[in-house]
Amino acid sequence: MGKIGNEKKITISPITRIEGHAQVTILLNEDDSVKEALFKVVDFRGFEKFTEGRPFYEMPSITSRACGICPVSHLLASAKACDAIVGVNPPKTAILLRRLMHMGQLIQSHALNFFHLSSPDLLLGFDSDPAQRNIFGLIEKQPELAMRGIKLRKFGQEIIEKVAGRKIHSSDWILPGGAKWPLTQERADYLCANLPEALDSTQKTLEMYKKMLEGLEEEVENFGNFPSYYMGLVTPDGGLEHYDGKIRIMDKNGKVAAECVDPAKYREFIGEAVEPWSFMKFPYFKAIGYPGGAYRVGPLARLNVASHCGTPLADEELKEFKKLGKNGVVQSTFHYHYARLIELLFCIETAKKLLEDPEILSEHVTSKALVNNYEGVGVAEAPRGTLIHHYKVDPQGMITWNNMIIATEHNNIAYNMAVTQVAKKYVKAKQLQEGMLNRVEAVIRAFDPCLSCATHAVGSMPLDVKLIDANGRIVDHKVR
Amino acid sequence: MSVNIIKLKIDGVEVTVPEGTAILKAAKDSGIIIPTLCNLEGLTAYGGCRLCLVEVSGTPKLFPACSTPVGPNMEITTQSDKLKEYRKMAVQMLLAERTHICSVCVADDHCELQAMANQLGVDHVMFERNWSQDEIDSTHDFLVIDRNRCILCTRCIRVCDQIEGVHTLDLKLRGKDSQVIMDLDEHWGNSCSCTSCRKCAKVCPVGAIYIEGEPIEHTKKRDIAEFIVERRNRR
Ligand code: FES
Numbered sequence: 001m002g003k004i005g006n007e008k009k010i011t012i013s014p015i016t017r018i019e020g021h022a023q024v025t026i027l028l029n030e031d032d033s034v035k036e037a038l039f040k041v042v043d044f045r046g047f048e049k050f051t052e053g054r055p056f057y058e059m060p061s062i063t064s065r066a067c068g069i070c071p072v073s074h075l076l077a078s079a080k081a082c083d084a085i086v087g088v089n090p091p092k093t094a095i096l097l098r099r100l101m102h103m104g105q106l107i108q109s110h111a112l113n114f115f116h117l118s119s120p121d122l123l124l125g126f127d128s129d130p131a132q133r134n135i136f137g138l139i140e141k142q143p144e145l146a147m148r149g150i151k152l153r154k155f156g157q158e159i160i161e162k163v164a165g166r167k168i169h170s171s172d173w174i175l176p177g178g179a180k181w182p183l184t185q186e187r188a189d190y191l192c193a194n195l196p197e198a199l200d201s202t203q204k205t206l207e208m209y210k211k212m213l214e215g216l217e218e219e220v221e222n223f224g225n226f227p228s229y230y231m232g233l234v235t236p237d238g239g240l241e242h243y244d245g246k247i248r249i250m251d252k253n254g255k256v257a258a259e260c261v262d263p264a265k266y267r268e269f270i271g272e273a274v275e276p277w278s279f280m281k282f283p284y285f286k287a288i289g290y291p292g293g294a295y296r297v298g299p300l301a302r303l304n305v306a307s308h309c310g311t312p313l314a315d316e317e318l319k320e321f322k323k324l325g326k327n328g329v330v331q332s333t334f335h336y337h338y339a340r341l342i343e344l345l346f347c348i349e350t351a352k353k354l355l356e357d358p359e360i361l362s363e364h365v366t367s368k369a370l371v372n373n374y375e376g377v378g379v380a381e382a383p384r385g386t387l388i389h390h391y392k393v394d395p396q397g398m399i400t401w402n403n404m405i406i407a408t409e410h411n412n413i414a415y416n417m418a419v420t421q422v423a424k425k426y427v428k429a430k431q432l433q434e435g436m437l438n439r440v441e442a443v444i445r446a447f448d449p450c451l452s453c454a455t456h457a458v459g460s461m462p463l464d465v466k467l468i469d470a471n472g473r474i475v476d477h478k479v480r
Numbered sequence: 481m482s483v484n485i486i487k488l489k490i491d492g493v494e495v496t497v498p499e500g501t502a503i504l505k506a507a508k509d510s511g512i513i514i515p516t517l518c519n520l521e522g523l524t525a526y527g528g529c530r531l532c533l534v535e536v537s538g539t540p541k542l543f544p545a546c547s548t549p550v551g552p553n554m555e556i557t558t559q560s561d562k563l564k565e566y567r568k569m570a571v572q573m574l575l576a577e578r579t580h581i582c583s584v585c586v587a588d589d590h591c592e593l594q595a596m597a598n599q600l601g602v603d604h605v606m607f608e609r610n611w612s613q614d615e616i617d618s619t620h621d622f623l624v625i626d627r628n629r630c631i632l633c634t635r636c637i638r639v640c641d642q643i644e645g646v647h648t649l650d651l652k653l654r655g656k657d658s659q660v661i662m663d664l665d666e667h668w669g670n671s672c673s674c675t676s677c678r679k680c681a682k683v684c685p686v687g688a689i690y691i692e693g694e695p696i697e698h699t700k701k702r703d704i705a706e707f708i709v710e711r712r713n714r715r
């Protein structure tokens with residue numbers, strides 16, 4: 001995409017309240033209007049390289065360390081790739097438990113994004129004092145809502161903990177071919193007892209959000225509101241799915257553009273471009289090419305590609321949601337927030353369904369097998385979108401090659417489109433204003449990117465902004 | 481045959497033990513626990529890890545308690561600031577020598593090195609780490625050796641020789657380059673002497689030798705020391 005030539009340039013770096021470390025550069029034309037904005041990722045950790053030579057069964061544990069927010073999604077995608085290498089179907093109970101654990105992950109992560117990271121903007125205002133515009137400001141102004149968020153996130157973490165033993169990195173529970181230990185009655189009862197409150201909080205929050213949306217037309221209109229392709233897993237009958245199923249790619253008009261029934265063949269559908277100015281790859285829909293084949297993943301994309309959720313309350317909400325777009329395709333990035341809340345509802349309903357399954361307490365959770373295939377692909381829907389782990393091993397099961405495509409990466413082209421749109425609307429002069437900076441950040445935050453994951457990199461998140469003019473001179477620079 | 485009984489002092493406490501008893505055992509018999517890593521009751525002492533160093537009055541030298549016999553009227557100190565420093569340093573050297581990343585290790589939470597580091601309060605490694613990248617041998621049907629995690633305690637070698645009685649395992653090279661090998665440096669899967677008894681995995685204090693697909697707590701569940709002593713006595 002954009003070359004950094006003689007245009008003027010604004011750089012926002014790093015972005016706050018997202019997971020990881022990034023920079024935004026805004027290029028100005030001669031007349032100081034915005035030409036284009038680029039979202040760059042500046043860290044690199046190289047998981048793909050340093051896992052070479054490790055035994056395949058260590059991969060869930062190693063790769064889940066790529067991220068402290070969505071480790072369970074990595075764990076599952078990785079375990080599924082390992083299942084494929086041993087060529088074994090995990091016992092039904094192991095799948096139920098893995099799914100339950102994943103619901104915990106989604107609840108935890110979605111609650112974190114909505115309540116802790118995004119709602120300060122939504123509830124306290126985009127132009128409010130940045131010192132107040134955070135979870136602590138929220139606790140002060142809206143204590144009840146903040147509490148709900150904190151409790152919901154805790155509930156998500158508790159699901160993970162009860163299933164797998166630890167709140168965050170619970171990698172020793174999962175095994176290629178299943179899981180190590182079953183769920184106890186006592187733990188299941190504990191989770192069941194906490195479901196009603198979680199459901200109630202989510203419904204209340206959703207109601208509140210829908211009301212609030214009426215005052216946010218400008219944001220909806222300008223926060224990454226553009227057509228693109230959408231990608232996500234769906235069940236065999238096209239419903240919302242996070243653990244298994246087929247990859248569906250949908251176009252801007254709601255037509256199914258491609259379906260990858262065997263996710264192991266993802267490379268027939270997805271290409272990966274590289275740009276010299278970013279460590280993050282640029283995946284695109286192969287049938288269209290780069291960069292025209294830009295697609296989005298994550299909550300918004302999942303609700304776009306799915307025809308239904310499959311749980312009663314979420315299905316009601318989905319019907320209403322789909323009315324926001326033409327042919328049921330909702331295209332404003334701002335609606336990621338809305339989609340996230342509907343998924344939250346879906347996850348809680350699904351957790352309930354899973355916990356009520358008579359087989360969830362069965363003791364048979366492990367299938368044993370050695371290396372039978374030398375290649376394996378695992379796909380899961382992480383909170384932020386489709387997550388692909390692809391490994392090749394030698395006959396001894398040592399990793400010889402590894403490719404991970406992370407949710408955040410899929411959205412890479414879309415970030416640039418979204419940031420450009422926001423910059424065009426809000427950058428007014430050769431100066432950086434707080435409200436504009438915050439909106440640029442907010443549109444990125446709406447996607448809920450996880451840059452730790454995307455570059456397999458770590459970093460902290462202060463904010464550093466650069467504005468560079470048509471001659472390549474820095475005309476404004478802010479650090480906060 | 482009569483055994484000479486001798487008197488000595490450990491941490492100020494008077495102790496009487498048969499001559500030739502190792503300091504470690506003399507201390508243990510009177511309830512004083514000295515930290516150890518390479519030592520395993522039932523196997524011969526090796527004296528490789530230097531965790532069990534103690535002070536003996538009258539000499540500035542430190543002695544490994546596991547492999548030093550008591551002497552008459554010895555005055556032994558097992559706990560002091562100096563010893564603690566040395567022990568911490570020994571653990572740090574072990575951690576720096578190869579690649580120890582607890583969070584992704586099979587033995588996480590069931591590792592004697594990790595436990596020792598915690599116990600001694602080792603919260604950082606002051607030496608530059610080597611980050612070894614040795615090839616992992618998983619050619620055996622179920623036993624795996626990841627030499628990057630090996631601390632060269634030789635427990636596996638000793639148990640293979642002294643208890644199982646086959647001596648499949650041995651050491652090649654010297655110092656930090658030392659490696660545990662099978663037969664004449666064969667891949668494990670090609671070893672003609674290995675009886676697949678799993679004792680090596682059971683005694684490994686870290687995650688260097690483990691059983692593929694078996695939870696480590698399962699492998700190490702049995703009270704290994706007791707198990708070995710019992711086997712030993714049976715012979
Ligand atoms: S226990 Fe004495 S040197 Fe290792």
Ligand SMILES: [Fe+2]
Nearest residue numbers: 067070450453
């Ligand atoms: Fe992540």
